[in-house]
Amino acid sequence: MDGDDQLARAFEDRRPRLRSVAHRILGSSDEAEDAVQEAWIRLQRSDAEAVENLDGWLTTVVGRICLDMLRARNRRAELLDEHAAPSDAAVDAEISDPEHAALLADSLGLALLVILDRLEPDERLAFVLHDMFAVPFADIAPIVGRSPAATRQLASRARRRVHGAAPLPDLRRQHKIVDAFLSAARNGEFERLLALLAPDVAMRADDTAVRIGAAALTQGAHGVASVFSGGAEAARVSVIDGSVGAVWQSKKRTIVAFDFTVEDGRITAIDLVAEPDRLRNLDIVVLDG
Template identity: 45%
Template sequence: MSGTHPADPIAEAFEAHRDRLTAVAYRVLGSHADADDAVQEAWLRLSRQDTDTIDNLGGWLTTVVGRISLDLLRSGRTRQTVPLDDRPSEFTVTLDSDPAPDELVALGDSVGLALLTVLDSLRPDERLAFVLHDVFAVSHAEIGIILGRSTDATKMLTSRARRKVQAARQPASDRQRHREVVGAFLAAAREGRFERLLEVLHPEVKFTVDTPDGQFVVLGATEVATRARVAANAARGHAATVNGRPGVISWNEDGTPLSLLAFTVADGRITEITALIDPARLALIDLPNPA
């Protein structure tokens, strides 16, 4: 870590808390870059602090990172969580034979990208309270200090945030219907059934393809349907959940990833398709393999 020395006991103590601090900041801010900035700022503040006055270093650092993250959220200076076609390193991908990310995430376990999207709908103070309490088990009293609120007011804030998160989580029945729509699209692509493709595609569907030569975007159901060959290859792949959305992974014979597709479905039609077929970008993603 820049600015620390391995022989420095304070630096060593900070490093022992780094992973947790980074996890807190990332889940509050939704950006790895912002999380790194927040943790680095916490180190700078610690290096200027008389550590003899700190009784609980972990608690002190969590409070500092929480305050820094809250300030970033309130100021609007955070980097927005971008679509998966712009941040391949932040894909969360599981095979559909495995538990889906949102099925693994109870309100108190680690938060995946699907839930980060939900958290974007919360106010900064709600987001911080929910993440610190329900994910990292920080007490309402400690959170109240960060927010400048009473313990009771913080409890109410966390409860309100929790209700919003629970209301926004997609029901299992919806996930199944979305996968069925994607399945119909893949079958039509494989069989070359143009009219069927038009039925499952939204008229203003957006199809983004990342290739070694760059990113290409196609708009409109007719245009997308005529370019469904990429999806036809994926039809022989393995169903997956990509950032909480239905998707497909395909592999080459040597076991290297061939393509990753993710679909957004609304009102029974596909509104967006992202296809990643650039080997260099695919290599950045921790992709599961059924073998």
């Protein structure tokens, strides 16, 4: 086996861990794969024989790549906020990635991912590498361009923000209920819809949703079930501002967001949001592709 084959095998042995590191930093399977592949390209271009600690070298390279991707993501968001036309802003602000559905079962958990998305790129990188993968601060410091002591402070600040965040709802349970509700609606399972709705459930629609055709107010389980039964074909399960709901989209542009309130295993309220300004301010992640 020549040197190139040995290097390729060594890299493949480390690929699962590198992918895991990148996935937790970026929150996207596709972007994680891109980061790991870029690390392989950089390894091929380097003097691999001079690398004393391949694990540390690759983790550092993947960390740098991920940090660049996070910063680029933030810059794109800032540019879109400044220059996007109002009609396109809601589309640009959304992340429509079916891979996020898999995160519901990931060991990281979607709730933590939502919190990580609130961190600055440097904070997120320092927290993930140190707290989740035990990378020493001395190794993280060159990635973020700070001293080890300053890097420790980054991770500490991120840790406080993660642990001090307001408790997020049980997203897995919410997802199960909302997904079951939409499935029952599509299949016309009226009794199943009733079982998932609280008897006094209320569905409210904003003015734009009313102009589209929704009733301003629908009260009671029978009334709400009647609206949804046999419909909801285009509705897609989503995370909306940290809670599970659904959206109706046209060419990936959200037309209506369905904000579900779930209490004690039943849906107690549904708010239909269609006003462009309100949609623009919602953080939406589409789970159901």
